[in-house]
Amino acid sequence: MSPEAVREKAPKVKDDLYKIRHSLAHVLAQAVLQMRPNAKLAFGPPIDNGFYYDFDFGDEEALGEEDLPEIQKRMRAILKENQQFEKRVLPVDEALEYLTGRGEVYKVEHCQRLKEAGNAEVSFYTNGPFDDLCEGPHVEKTRDLKPNIFKIDRTSGAYWLGDSSRPSLTRIYGVAFATKEELNDYLFWRAEAEKRDHRVVGKQMGLFSFHDEARGNPFYLPHGVAVKDALLDFWKRLHRMRGYVFIETPTILDRKLWETSGHWFNYRENMYTLQIDEEDCAVKPMNCPGGMLVYNESPKSFRELPLRVGELGHVHRHEMSGALDGLRRVRAFTQDDAHIFMTPEQITDEIVGVIDLADTIYSVFGLEYELCLSTKPEEKTIGSDEMWEKATDGLRGALDRWGKPYEVDEGAGAFYGPKIDFMLRDALNRKHQCGTIQLDMALPERFDLTYIGPDNASHRAVMVHRALYGSIDRFLGILIEHFAGAFPVWLAPIQARVLPITDELNDYAQEVATKLLEAGFRVDLNTKSDKINRKIRDAAPMHIPYLLVVGKREAEEGKVAPRLRGNEQLDPLSVEDLIERMRPENDPFHGTTPRWFPPKID
RNA sequence: GCUGCUGUAGCUCAGUGGUAGAGCGCAUCCUUGGUAAGGAUGAGGUCAAGGGUUCAAAUCCCUUCAGCAGCUCCA
Numbered sequence: 001m002s003p004e005a006v007r008e009k010a011p012k013v014k015d016d017l018y019k020i021r022h023s024l025a026h027v028l029a030q031a032v033l034q035m036r037p038n039a040k041l042a043f044g045p046p047i048d049n050g051f052y053y054d055f056d057f058g059d060e061e062a063l064g065e066e067d068l069p070e071i072q073k074r075m076r077a078i079l080k081e082n083q084q085f086e087k088r089v090l091p092v093d094e095a096l097e098y099l100t101g102r103g104e105v106y107k108v109e110h111c112q113r114l115k116e117a118g119n120a121e122v123s124f125y126t127n128g129p130f131d132d133l134c135e136g137p138h139v140e141k142t143r144d145l146k147p148n149i150f151k152i153d154r155t156s157g158a159y160w161l162g163d164s165s166r167p168s169l170t171r172i173y174g175v176a177f178a179t180k181e182e183l184n185d186y187l188f189w190r191a192e193a194e195k196r197d198h199r200v201v202g203k204q205m206g207l208f209s210f211h212d213e214a215r216g217n218p219f220y221l222p223h224g225v226a227v228k229d230a231l232l233d234f235w236k237r238l239h240r241m242r243g244y245v246f247i248e249t250p251t252i253l254d255r256k257l258w259e260t261s262g263h264w265f266n267y268r269e270n271m272y273t274l275q276i277d278e279e280d281c282a283v284k285p286m287n288c289p290g291g292m293l294v295y296n297e298s299p300k301s302f303r304e305l306p307l308r309v310g311e312l313g314h315v316h317r318h319e320m321s322g323a324l325d326g327l328r329r330v331r332a333f334t335q336d337d338a339h340i341f342m343t344p345e346q347i348t349d350e351i352v353g354v355i356d357l358a359d360t361i362y363s364v365f366g367l368e369y370e371l372c373l374s375t376k377p378e379e380k381t382i383g384s385d386e387m388w389e390k391a392t393d394g395l396r397g398a399l400d401r402w403g404k405p406y407e408v409d410e411g412a413g414a415f416y417g418p419k420i421d422f423m424l425r426d427a428l429n430r431k432h433q434c435g436t437i438q439l440d441m442a443l444p445e446r447f448d449l450t451y452i453g454p455d456n457a458s459h460r461a462v463m464v465h466r467a468l469y470g471s472i473d474r475f476l477g478i479l480i481e482h483f484a485g486a487f488p489v490w491l492a493p494i495q496a497r498v499l500p501i502t503d504e505l506n507d508y509a510q511e512v513a514t515k516l517l518e519a520g521f522r523v524d525l526n527t528k529s530d531k532i533n534r535k536i537r538d539a540a541p542m543h544i545p546y547l548l549v550v551g552k553r554e555a556e557e558g559k560v561a562p563r564l565r566g567n568e569q570l571d572p573l574s575v576e577d578l579i580e581r582m583r584p585e586n587d588p589f590h591g592t593t594p595r596w597f598p599p600k601i602d
Numbered sequence: 603g604c605u606g607c608u609g610u611a612g613c614u615c616a617g618u619g620g621u622a623g624a625g626c627g628c629a630u631c632c633u634u635g636g637u638a639a640g641g642a643u644g645a646g647g648u649c650a651a652g653g654g655u656u657c658a659a660a661u662c663c664c665u666u667c668a669g670c671a672g673c674u675c676c677a
Contacts, residue, residue, distance in 0.1 A: 064606060156672030157605020164674050168605045171672070203613085212650090212668055270676090315677085320603050321668095323675060335677065412676095421677090433677060471677040502634045529634070537638040551636055563637060 014137055021046030021176050023085060023127075023138045024075075024150050028174060029053045030130035031074035035067070036060050041132065042106040042160055042169050048429075049186060050150070050175035054158055056106065062170045064155055071172070072152040079145050083128035085138040095122045099133065106160060107133045149183055150176035193427040198480035199326040204541045205485055205493065207476075208327065216324040216331035218473055223493035223542075226522055227479075228472060230491045232312060234364075234588045235336055235469065242357055244308040244338060249290025251314065255280035260446055261289040262382045266415040270317045287313035288440075288465055291339040292447040300451040300461070306342035306350050312472075313337050327477030328432060334472040340464040341449065344390075347462060351398035351420075351437060358422055358435045358468045364588045367482060370423040370431070373399060374412035381415050383442030391439040392418040414465075416442045422468075427481035434470035434478065439463075486543040486565060489585035496546035496582070498525035498560070499535040508555040512548060512575055519579045521586065536563065546582065 025044035028051070032039055036057055044053030057063070063071070090098065092115045099107045111133060114122055125134045127142060139145060153173045160166040177183040202208050207224035210217070220228060236246070252274070258264040263271065263285065272283040284290065291309060300307070316332045323329050342350055355371075362369050373395055376388045395418055399406050406420075413419050422435030440463050443449075449461040469475035479491070489495055496516055500509040506527045516523040526535045532549060539547055548560040559572040573581075584590045 062606075066607095154671065155606060158673045159604070162673065164604060168673085170605070173672085210669090215668075317676085320675065322603060322605095322673085324669095329676075333677065337677095436677065467677065469677090474677060499637085501636055504634080531633090531635050531640070532637055533635085534639075535637090540638070547637085549637060553636085561637085567637085569637075 017178050018046050019137055019139045020145060020149070020178065021051040022134075022136070023142070024145055024174060024176050025051040025053050026085075026125065026127060026130060026132055026134070026138070027075050027078050027142060027145065028071065028152070028172060029055075029132065030078055030128065031071050032063065032172065033130070034074055035070065036063065040103070040105055043110075044132075049177075050153065050173060052171050052173045054160070054169040054171045056160075056167060056169050063172065068152045068155070068172075075150075075152070076147045078128065079142045079147055081128060082141050082143040083130075084141050085125055085127045087123055087125055087136060087138075089121050089123050092119055092122050095124070095133065104133075146180065148180040149178065150174050151183065151187070190428065193429075193481075196427045196481045196484040197326075198328075198426075198477040201480050201485040202327070202477075205543070207480070207493070215321070216319065216329075218327060218330055218332075224476075226493040227476060227487065227491055231469065231472060231476065231479075232336075234490075235312075235361075236310075238357070238361065239308075239310050239338070242308070242353070244310045246310045246312075247291070247294055248311060249287060249294065249313065250284075251316075252276070252281050252283055253290060255282065257289045257293070258282050261292070261443060262416060262446065263289070266380045266382065270319070272316050272318055283316045284313070285315050285317045286465075287311050287315065287335065287337045288339060288443060289447075291337075292443060292449065295339075295341055295449055295461075296447060300341070302343060302451050302453050302459075305451055305461070306340050306346050308338060308340045310336070310338040327473045327480075328426070330471075330473055333474070335467045336469045336472060337465065337467050340466065341444075341451075341461045342463070343451070343453075343459065344462050347394040347439070347464075348397045348401060350464065351395065351439070352401050354437050354464065354466050354468075355398065355402050355420070358437075361468050362422070362424075362435075365479060365482065367424055367478070369435070371399065371402075371404060371406035372409050372412075372421045372423055373406055374409045374414075374419045374421060376413050376418060377411050377415065381413075383416065383445065387441040387445075388418065391441050395420050395437070395439050414438050414440075416440050417465075422470075424475075424478050426478055427484075432474060432478060434475055435468040436466065436470060438465040440465060484543075485541075488588075489545045489582060490588050492543070492545050493522060494524055494542055494544045495522045495586070496548055497539055497542075497544050498523065498548045498550060499532060499539070500525070500527060501532050501549065501551040503527070503529050505550055505552070505555055509550050512550060512560055515575045516579065519583075521579075521582060545585075546578075548578070 022045070025046065029041055029044055032053070032055060038058060038060055040056040040058065042054035042056065045051065092111065096108060096111050096115070099111055111122060122133060123136060125132055125136055125138055151174060153175050155173070156171050158169050158171040160169055175183065175186060177186060202224070205223055206221045207227065208221055209219045211219065255264060267285060271285050274281055291311065294309070312334055314332065314334050319329060319331050324331070340350055375392055399420065417438050417440040419436050419438040421433045423431045424434045425431055444461050444463050449463065450458045451461050453459045498509040498513045500506050509525050509527065513523045513525045526538065528535070536547060543565060545565045547563040549563060550560055554560055554572055557572065559574050560578060561572045562570040562578065564570065
């Protein structure tokens with residue numbers, strides 16, 4: 001791939017919609033200042049779907065949700081005034097003086113930064129009584145902003161400059177589009193998306209739960225375990241085909257190990273520690289150190305490499321309470337982890353292989369993803385700069401060979417190495433990191449991982465940490481939203497439910513269910529003395545792919561009358577024929593397995 | 603962790619100082635029916651927890667806990 005395909009983070013295109021959203025942000029600030037004249041302005045940029053503005057209300061009462069209609073009303077009044085947006089340019093020192101005089105502390109700070117960056121002049125935009133340090137551009141006049149293309153949406157907190165050690169601001173969000181229709185479409189879509197929130201669907205389908213007694217730790221209910229098992233069976237099968245072996249390592253390990261790995265000093269605030277027999281120990285937040293011990297159990301020959309060692313490890317991390325978010329962000333989760341040990345020459349082939357494996361997995365679910373390369377963090381890292389450079393080049397080389405576009409996130413790597421992340425989106429289009437491939441040249445050093453080369457000398461091994469679902473828990477959350485609970489047959493917690501029309505048919509229904517269970521399907525039956533209408537309606541929240549209605553006619557002929565999810569009606573067929581029909585659907589690859597050719601070792 | 607909002611029955615939610623409510627679900631009974639709401643009766647709540655104000659608190663105040671939207675962080 002050419003370097004041009006790399007999408008570095010670039011400023012957004014300043015098109016008409018950008019101008020509309022940006023101008024509305026100014027109008028928002030103007031309206032807010034009418035209500036709180038002493039509010040200090042921070043930033044107010046356009047964003048996806050709209051805009052926001054950050055305010056510091058100081059000692060005054062902050063504006064909240066209940067004030068949003070009033071803000072919106074005032075904004076519409078401002079639009080009617082048809083204020084002109086006018087740009088003027090001031091020498092930076094004059095601007096500083098002006099802003100200082102107005103007491104706009106945040107603007108002063110920003111202006112100062114602009115000055116330090118070498119700007120001799122800065123621009124201001126004025127509309128009506130409102131004047132703001134601003135790069136622009138804007139629309140010409142407030143009449144260009146139709147009153148029905150925006151909605152003041154919600155408030156939240158934010159930090160000045162996104163830094164948790166700096167002041168907390170009140171952020172007011174608006175959504176805005178070029179036309180009323182687009183706004184309404186967006187609001188409709190968003191309302192629909194909220195209905196498939198995995199926390200709502202998960203409760204409705206009996207997949208998982210949370211309790212105050214274990215904050216941030218999911219409880220998996222029988223239906224949730226069924227889906228997880230299906231995910232993990234698929235994962236193991238695919239990984240076995242790709243030459244992986246599997247291990248399991250302990251949950252609690254000694255402090256010495258975590259000191260060797262660097263976690264004790266670089267990851268301490270996220271670790272649960274405890275004392276056992278007066279020794280410091282930690283509950284594992286990652287599986288890698290245990291994996292290192294296993295690698296070192298015996299000397300390795302280059303002929304054994306690459307060695308791909310998988311582990312479905314349950315890890316605990318003490319996340320900040322405010323970061324917890326359903327299954328997307330928990331304090332204990334299962335990683336579909338693997339560590340690949342190899343020679344430096346094998347890096348590119350091996351990483352391309354992992355990307356390909358991830359791509360295979362995501363495509364089975366129909367998930368789109370974005371690739372992101374994360375480089376060395378500024379602090380709390382282990383390993384030399386040279387190692388980081390080599391490792392980063394290795395990942396970049398693999399990405400270039402893979403040939404799809406990727407973003408670069410400077411400084412976002414793990415403390416032991418750079419990484420490639422696979423970003424998936426939830427129902428509300430929010431991005432979540434799932435798969436990750438982390439190249440590590442530091443831990444092999446610390447744990448002295450070696451192999452004997454063809455020259456009969458000892459060489460330093462290179463390793464990759466990788467997870468493709470990432471966290472099974474988070475991935476499940478995203479899948480729930482992706483499918484809105486209507487999982488494909490192979491994932492569905494209940495694949496078929498038998499619905500007898502009258503109580504006399506319960507025995508036959510039981511017989512049908514048993515046959516399906518024996519054929520390996522997840523089946524239940526509803527023998528309540530309800531009407532068939534009621535039984536069908538009651539089944540709806542479970543999104544069961546096959547509802548099998550059995551009445552007198554079916555019982556006499558040894559058949560079932562399937563009603564598919566989506567309400568399609570099939571002609572009655574025998575249980576054996578039904579099983580034949582369902583069997584391929586119970587396989588992620590629908591009975592065909594994609595061939596994969598391992599990269600050759602030179 | 604920070605800012606803002608919220609916490610009433612299994613679920614969704616009404617209830618702003620004066621004897622805890624609705625719909626759905628659940629249980630029992632009637633009904634035994636052919637593809638998305640048949641009928642009757644009934645059980646279920648220390649109104650998140652603790653403290654305070656008051657003759658009186660689900661309601662007002664404080665603290666804590668938890669959830670939600672973001673910020674920050676990350677699988």
